[in-house]
Amino acid sequence: xxxxxxxxxxxxxxxxxxxxxxxxxxxxxxxxxxxxxxxxxxxxxxxxxxxxxxxxxxxxxxxxxxxxxxxxxxxxxxxxxxxxxxxxxxxxxxxxxxxxxxxxxxxxxxxxxxxxxxxxxxxxxxxxxxxxxxxxxxxxxxxxxxxxxxxxxxxxxxxxxxxxxxxxxxxxxxxxxxxxxxxxxxxxxxxxxxxxxxxxxxxxxxxxxxxxxxxxxxxxxxxxxxxxxxxxxxxxxxxxxxxxxxxxxxxxxxxxxxxxxxxxxxxxxxxxxxxxxxxxxxxxxxxxxxxxxxxxxxxxxxxxxxxxxxxxxxxxxxxxxxxxxxxxxxxxxxxxxxxxxxxxxxxxxxxxxxxxxxxxxxxxxxxxxxxxxxxxxxxxxxxxxxxxxxxxxxxxxxxxxxxxxxxxxxxxxxxxxxxxxxxxxxxxxxxxxxxxxxxxxxxxxxxxxxxxxxxxxxxxxxxxxxxxxxxxxxxxxxxxxxxxxxxxxxxxxxxxxxxxxxxxxxxxxxxxxxxxxxxxxxxxxxxxxxxxxxxxxxxxxxxxxxxxxxxxxxxxxxxxxxxxxxxxxxxxxxxxxxxxxxxxxxxxxxxxxxxxxxxxxxxxxxxxxxxxxxxxxxxxxxxxxxxxxxxxxxxxxxxxxxxxxxxxxxxxxxxxxxxxxxxxxxxxxxxxxxxxxxxxxxxxxxxxxxxxxxxxxxxxxxxxxxxxxxxxxxxxxxxxxxxxxxxxxxxxxxxxxxxxxxxxxxxxxxxxxxxxxxxxxxxxxxxxxxxxxxxxx
Amino acid sequence: xxxxxxxxxxxxxxxxxxxxxxxxxxxxxxxxxxxxxxxxxxxxxxxxxxxxxxxxxxxxx
Numbered sequence: 001x002x003x004x005x006x007x008x009x010x011x012x013x014x015x016x017x018x019x020x021x022x023x024x025x026x027x028x029x030x031x032x033x034x035x036x037x038x039x040x041x042x043x044x045x046x047x048x049x050x051x052x053x054x055x056x057x058x059x060x061x062x063x064x065x066x067x068x069x070x071x072x073x074x075x076x077x078x079x080x081x082x083x084x085x086x087x088x089x090x091x092x093x094x095x096x097x098x099x100x101x102x103x104x105x106x107x108x109x110x111x112x113x114x115x116x117x118x119x120x121x122x123x124x125x126x127x128x129x130x131x132x133x134x135x136x137x138x139x140x141x142x143x144x145x146x147x148x149x150x151x152x153x154x155x156x157x158x159x160x161x162x163x164x165x166x167x168x169x170x171x172x173x174x175x176x177x178x179x180x181x182x183x184x185x186x187x188x189x190x191x192x193x194x195x196x197x198x199x200x201x202x203x204x205x206x207x208x209x210x211x212x213x214x215x216x217x218x219x220x221x222x223x224x225x226x227x228x229x230x231x232x233x234x235x236x237x238x239x240x241x242x243x244x245x246x247x248x249x250x251x252x253x254x255x256x257x258x259x260x261x262x263x264x265x266x267x268x269x270x271x272x273x274x275x276x277x278x279x280x281x282x283x284x285x286x287x288x289x290x291x292x293x294x295x296x297x298x299x300x301x302x303x304x305x306x307x308x309x310x311x312x313x314x315x316x317x318x319x320x321x322x323x324x325x326x327x328x329x330x331x332x333x334x335x336x337x338x339x340x341x342x343x344x345x346x347x348x349x350x351x352x353x354x355x356x357x358x359x360x361x362x363x364x365x366x367x368x369x370x371x372x373x374x375x376x377x378x379x380x381x382x383x384x385x386x387x388x389x390x391x392x393x394x395x396x397x398x399x400x401x402x403x404x405x406x407x408x409x410x411x412x413x414x415x416x417x418x419x420x421x422x423x424x425x426x427x428x429x430x431x432x433x434x435x436x437x438x439x440x441x442x443x444x445x446x447x448x449x450x451x452x453x454x455x456x457x458x459x460x461x462x463x464x465x466x467x468x469x470x471x472x473x474x475x476x477x478x479x480x481x482x483x484x485x486x487x488x489x490x491x492x493x494x495x496x497x498x499x500x501x502x503x504x505x506x507x508x509x510x511x512x513x514x515x516x517x518x519x520x521x522x523x524x525x526x527x528x529x530x531x532x533x534x535x536x537x538x539x540x541x542x543x544x545x546x547x548x549x550x551x552x553x554x555x556x557x558x559x560x561x562x563x564x565x566x567x568x569x570x571x572x573x574x575x576x577x578x579x580x581x582x583x584x585x586x587x588x589x590x591x592x593x594x595x596x597x598x599x600x601x602x603x604x605x606x607x608x609x610x611x612x613x614x615x616x617x618x619x620x621x622x623x624x625x626x627x628x629x630x631x632x633x634x635x636x637x638x639x640x641x642x643x644x645x646x647x648x649x650x651x652x653x654x655x656x657x658x659x660x661x662x663x664x665x666x667x668x669x670x671x672x673x674x675x676x677x678x679x680x681x682x683x684x685x686x687x688x689x690x691x692x693x694x695x696x697x698x699x700x701x702x703x704x705x706x707x708x709x710x711x712x713x714x715x716x717x718x719x720x721x722x723x724x725x726x727x728x729x730x731x732x733x734x735x736x737x738x739x740x741x742x743x744x745x746x747x748x749x750x751x752x753x754x755x756x757x758x759x760x761x762x763x764x765x766x767x768x769x770x771x772x773x774x775x776x777x
Numbered sequence: 778x779x780x781x782x783x784x785x786x787x788x789x790x791x792x793x794x795x796x797x798x799x800x801x802x803x804x805x806x807x808x809x810x811x812x813x814x815x816x817x818x819x820x821x822x823x824x825x826x827x828x829x830x831x832x833x834x835x836x837x838x
Contacts, residue, residue, distance in 0.1 A: 079813060098810045146803050153799040161792055165785075181778060188785055192792075 046131060047114045056131070062110035063093065071128040073102045078127065085125050089113060104129070148262050155200035155258050159251040161192045166248035186238045189247040197231045201254045217402045225406075226432045227253060233425060244426060244749070249433055252758055256765075286310075286317035289361065299367075306364045310355045318351045318367045325360040328519075329353050356519075357540050405435050412744045423746060430743040434753035435736055443728035446768035451721040454772050459689070459705025460714050467700035469725075470684040472718040474667040476659055477613050477711075478652075480678075481624035481634055483671035484688055485708075486600040490524040493599035498592040506594040508533050510586050513548045513557045516540075521584055524598055545584065555588050563587040602634065605709050610638045612712035619664075623652045623678075652678045669711065670699075686711065721771055728764045735760045 046052065057065045073079060079097045082104070086095040091112030097104045108118060115131075122129045165185050172182060201224075208224035211217065230246040237243035287309040288297045294309060299317045302308065307323065310316055316329070322345045329343050330353060343349065349362050351371045409431045416424035452462045462468060479485050495503050507525070512533040514522035517540065526532065538548035545558015547566065556566045563585045583597035610620050622643035624631045631645040644655065656666050656678060668682035679685035679699050687699035689706050703710060739756055742748050748756070802808065 080817065098813065142809070145808075149803045149808055150800060153803070154796060157792055157796055157799070161788065178778060181781060184782060184785070188789070191789070 046119065047116050052115070056115075059107075063107060064110050064115075065105070065107045066115065066131050068104040068106055068129040068131055070097060070102050070104050070122070071130070073097070073127065081125060082122065082127060086118060086121060089118060089121055092118060144265065148258070148265055151200040151203065152255070152258050152262055155196050155251065155255040158192050158196040158200070159255045162189050162196075162247050162251045165189050165192075169245075183241055186241075186245055189245060190235055190238045193231060193234075193247040193250055196251045196254055197227060200258060201227050204254075204257070217399045217406075222402050222405055222432065223253075223257065226429075230429055230433065233429065246429065246433070249753070249757070253433075256758065256761055302364050302367050304364050304366060308362050308364060310349075310360045310362060312355055312357055312359065314355055316349045316351050316353050316355065316362070318364045319371045320349055320362040320364040320366075322347050322349060323361050323363050325358060327355055327357040327360050330356050357517075405432075408435075408740070408744070416746070420746075426749065427743065427746050430746075430748045430753040431740065433757050434739045434743045434748060443732055443764050443768075444725050446765050447721050447724045447728060447771060450768045450771040451717050451724075455701075455714055455717055458710050458713060459703065459707065460686075460710050461702040461704050463700060463702060467684055468718040468721050470665065470700070471667060471715055472722040473665045474618060474684060474715070475664045476619045476621060477667045477669065478621045478623055478656065478682070479640075480668075480670035481622060481626055481631060482600060484603075484669055485606050485622070485634060485638065486602055488600060488671060488688075490520050490598040490600060492524050492528040493597050496595040496597070498594055499588075499590075501593050503594075506586055509550055509555055509593070510557055510584075510596060512550045513538065513546050513555060513586075517546060521596075521598060525596065553588060555586065555593075557584055557586045560585045560592075563592065567591060599630075602637065603706070603708055605707065607638050609708035609711055610640060612709065613715065614639075616712060616715055618667075618715070621655075623647045623655060649678060653681055656681050669703075686714075717771065724767055724771060728767055731763060731767070732760065 052064070052066075059065060070082065073082075082097055083095055086092055086106075091109045092106070093109060094107040095104060106118065108115070119129050165188060169177075169182065169185055169189075172185075204220050204224050204227065208220040211221055227250055230250050233243075234245040234247050234250070237245050285296050286299050286302055287294050288302065289307040289309055302318055308317060308320070312327070322343055324345060326342070326344050329341050329349065343360070349360070409428055412431055413424055413428040416427050448468060451468055455462060482488055492507075495506060497503060497506065507529050511526045511529040512535040514525045515532050515535065516538060533550055535548040535550045537554075538546060540546045541558070541562065544562040545556055547554065547556045549555070554566065556563045564587065566587055566589055583595050585595050586593045613620055619642070620640050622631060622635050622638075622640045624634075624643070624645055625647050626645060628645040631643050635641075635643040644651070647655070656668065659666050660683070665684075666682045668679050668685045669688075670679055670685070671688040679687065684701070685699045686701045686703055689702055689704035701714065735756075739748070739753075739760075743753060
């Protein structure tokens with residue numbers, strides 16, 4: 001058991017007969033934090049009708065339905081546990097968890113159970129559920145996905161049928177076929193192709209029309225011309241019972257294109273869900289201080305100028321300034337700063353951060369769209385809509401390619417019209433089909449999608465398109481230390497005894513004083529003792545330390561100057577802390593007792609990963625804000641020759657700019673402890689999964705697995721991806737150079753052109769699919 | 778080969794049914810979670826088959 005919380009949860013799970021969880025789970029759950037009473041009070045507010053309006057759908061009677069975001073789901077066993085536990089509650093009609101998105105749909109009878117009880121039951125087994133408003137993006141995504149699947153299904157089934165008939169028709173053309181049967185098969189093909197063209201291919205026509213209206217030439221223009229003209233010509237041939245039909249080419253073409261776009265859409269949606277989760281950082285309600293004292297209002301009702309009370313343990317509801325109070329604020333979710341920051345009256349508070357120590361009164365300055373948090377969400381949205389520059393290049397080239405292609409087709413049509421009018425249409429169609437930029441337009445997305453998929457299975461999420469391409473060209477890898485190469489969690493490293501007490505009793509005293517604190521040092525101290533002693537009269541002074549009584553004696557723990565204050569005189573203490581700025585001092589009224597120092601452990605496989613990266617020809621550097629000795633020790637252990645200590649973000653930025661001026665392509669790996677600007681400045685950046693949302697937002701890739709060896713694998717995969725993209729583009733080019741003259745001179749019948757086009761696309765896709773196996777390397 | 782005039786229309790009807798089934802599956806959300814069910818089948822409602830101490834119940838919450 002890692003903490004008492006886990007023990008309680010395990011007890012609840014086993015008592016509930018759900019012990020199978022421990023048999024089936026495949027990953028361990030993240031640690032749970034104790035809930036403060038205020039958070040419980042807030043949950044009760046979710047029962048209010050006015051608040052439920054935004055996320056609850058009312059159905060017949062008192063039946064209600066809501067969507068929840070579930071936090072803490074790490075494996076299928078968590079899903080199973082949640083479903084079994086919640087469904088067993090009386091009054092819950094339906095509870096289904098989506099394992100891919102970590103969203104849950106809940107239906108309950110409001111007469112028999114309240115929403116807050118359900119939320120509480122979920123947190124009793126160690127997960128957190130937040131209601132959320134699925135009306136926005138989520139709904140759009142779901143509709144988009146369903147529409148794409150419907151189009152794909154119609155195109156796929158239509159294609160299979162038409163191809164089957166096409167085989168009969170082609171072989172019949174050689175063997176001699178009953179003309180009545182031939183006509184019949186052609187009519188059936190027409191019937192089967194009609195829904196494919198009218199329904200499935202509709203999106204190509206609309207987007208081509210949009211392109212034309214904006215006077216642009218996109219990929220969809222020749223696609224539409226090819227599909228439309230081939231279909232119309234074939235329909236004409238069928239009706240008049242003359243000439244060739246190309247229904248097989250039309251359906252196959254539509255299906256392949258739709259399949260490619262469907263895969264691309266899936267990757268985009270997954271990335272988009274990350275933004276949705278950020279929104280829930282803001283609390284749903286706030287305590288507004290009005291003329292009649294305090295009242296609970298929904299956060300959406302807050303306006304700039306309102307005065308709001310933020311209790312310890314609560315999240316700050318909007319951006320604003322402190323007017324009364326002094327406390328430490330946990331900004332780690334936004335800035336990644338792992339130690340809480342002290343905030344005084346007049347200081348800025350950012351919405352979504354957590355107040356740790358004492359009550360604060362703040363004046364709201366901006367709400368809703370104006371807050372820092374929504375700026376980050378917008379940043380994330382924008383980042384996700386960016387395209388890789390290779391794809392942009394392909395698009396630009398495609399524009400010219402399409403224009404040239406249309407001109408060529410027109411010229412060829414004119415020439416043939418002059419010389420052999422009967423064959424003019426067939427030849428022109430061959431040109432259009434054979435040169436379809438299918439292979440060209442699939443070359444990059446197919447490779448990027450396959451590689452992204454393989455990396456996602458490894459736990460490396462690619463959030464920006466250019467990431468793979470740039471990572472492949474990287475020459476330098478720069479690491480941040482804390483939280484990246486190390487675990488980012490403090491552990492007690494050494495105890496230096498100053499007074500006459502022994503190590504055990506000092507630790508016991510320290511833990512007793514710190515047990516109520518949220519500070520990382522407090523967690524480290526409490527984790528180092530077996531049982532906690534009771535302490536009373538605890539007074540915390542933010543940024544300095546804690547004072548309290550244990551067994552009737554007063555003690556202080558914190559920075560040296562503050563602890564010395566208990567001895568009544570601010571005399572100069574022997575500077576124990578000088579060498580250990582991470583440490584705290586424990587003292588009583590007589591003098592100092594002990595000094596505790598803390599350290600951070602290296603992540604597993606850190607040395608091997610660095611060696612692998614160096615083996616791939618990358619320069620590895622370490623830039624850290626930490627003190628020199630700590631950085632030196634880590635660098636030596638990992639075999640990193642270049643390192644810098646005590647780097648401010650601007651120092652890191654300067655170093656990266658310097659490298660970039662020398663022509664280096666820099667990959668930055670950080671966890672967002674003030675790394676965000678540096679991550680943004682590097683050509684490609686990777687954030688650790690445990691890092692902050694801000695880091696995730698400014699990083700191109702997120703290492704969700706937290707496994708450093710996956711870094712080297714990501715580099716290898718990205719290099720292979722770039723190689724595959726080049727092969728694909730080269731193949732598409734060679735294919736066109738060979739096929740176009742043949743088609744223009746009338747050597748290629750339209751059915752041969754369709755097979756040529758399809759097989760060239762197939763080669764491209766299959767080549768790209770080789771990337772999917774990267775994970776097992 | 779005249780039988781083809783009957784078999785092909787039948788195949789069209791079967792295809793229509795296939796499309797209808799597919800559309801139903803999409804509408805009812807069968808494609809929304811493609812990962813969960815693979816895990817879920819490992820630990821679903823077969824608990825009563827596993828011998829247990831009699832006083833334990835699954836839904837005593």
